Amino acid sequence: xxxxxxxxxxxxxxxxxxxxxxxxxxxxxxxxxxxxxxxxxxxxxxxxxxxxxxxxxxxxxxxxxxxxxxxxxxxxxxxxxxxxxxxxxxxxxxxxxxxxxxxxxxxxxxxxxxx
Amino acid sequence: xxxxxxxxxxxxxxxxxxxxxxxxxxxxxxxxxxxxxxxxxxxxxxxxxxxxxxxxxxxxxxxxxxxxxxxxxxxxxxxxxxxxxxxxxxxxxxxxxxxxxxxxxxxxxxxxx
Numbered sequence: 598x599x600x601x602x603x604x605x606x607x608x609x610x611x612x613x614x615x616x617x618x619x620x621x622x623x624x625x626x627x628x629x630x631x632x633x634x635x636x637x638x639x640x641x642x643x644x645x646x647x648x649x650x651x652x653x654x655x656x657x658x659x660x661x662x663x664x665x666x667x668x669x670x671x672x673x674x675x676x677x678x679x680x681x682x683x684x685x686x687x688x689x690x691x692x693x694x695x696x697x698x699x700x701x702x703x704x705x706x707x708x709x710x711x712x
Numbered sequence: 713x714x715x716x717x718x719x720x721x722x723x724x725x726x727x728x729x730x731x732x733x734x735x736x737x738x739x740x741x742x743x744x745x746x747x748x749x750x751x752x753x754x755x756x757x758x759x760x761x762x763x764x765x766x767x768x769x770x771x772x773x774x775x776x777x778x779x780x781x782x783x784x785x786x787x788x789x790x791x792x793x794x795x796x797x798x799x800x801x802x803x804x805x806x807x808x809x810x811x812x813x814x815x816x817x818x819x820x821x822x823x824x825x
Contacts, residue, residue, distance in 0.1 A: 632813075640813070642813070655814075688755050688756070701813060705756050706754075
């Protein structure tokens with residue numbers, strides 16, 4: 598079946614501009630996650646959505662970062678007034694979020710470059 | 713979630729088994745062991761997970777010691793396409809860390825001809 602998809606695959610923007618990154622989770626997956634991976638670094642957790650519950654925003658690095666999710670489908674991650682340190686690959690993952698296991702399946706990522 | 717320790721890098725000859733170790737000596741009874749890998753320029757890929765029993769799927773086998781303080785991921789017949797960074801992650805189901813995967817530095821596995 599279709600996996601997690603993300604768009605765009607690459608985004609180049611100028612410092613100070615706003616960007617929106619999109620994630621389409623696997624159909625039926627109730628949980629959705631955003632991570633960031635800077636060049637040569639590990640993954641940093643950003644935010645987690647589970648059904649209608651309030652999202653876990655504990656990983657968002659600043660108030661310039663926000664994310665929304667419509668029901669149990671598409672999510673958008675918005676970065677306002679981008680800075681050069683925001684340059685990274687932004688990864689989205691989704692999971693069934695059952696009681697027994699919540700294996701996360703990742704999309705290919707969006708590579709963001711802030712000039 | 714419990715901390716994991718993995719070797720920084722490992723080599724393996726194509727066609728041979730790759731055995732990737734992971735130490736998780738502070739693992740709790742409700743924590744699972746997950747393995748992911750990340751091939752260059754791609755998102756992480758789920759491989760396998762387990763609680764206390766050994767597990768096998770089409771990609772790999774996971775051997776967890778009886779005391780659960782360490783585990784080994786086995787790729788039975790490594791190919792060049794298995795070259796990647798392999799992450800061992802220990803996480804509880806539920807609690808305040810619910811939802812997050814905490815990735816360490818992982819093991820860089822290089823499969824050579």
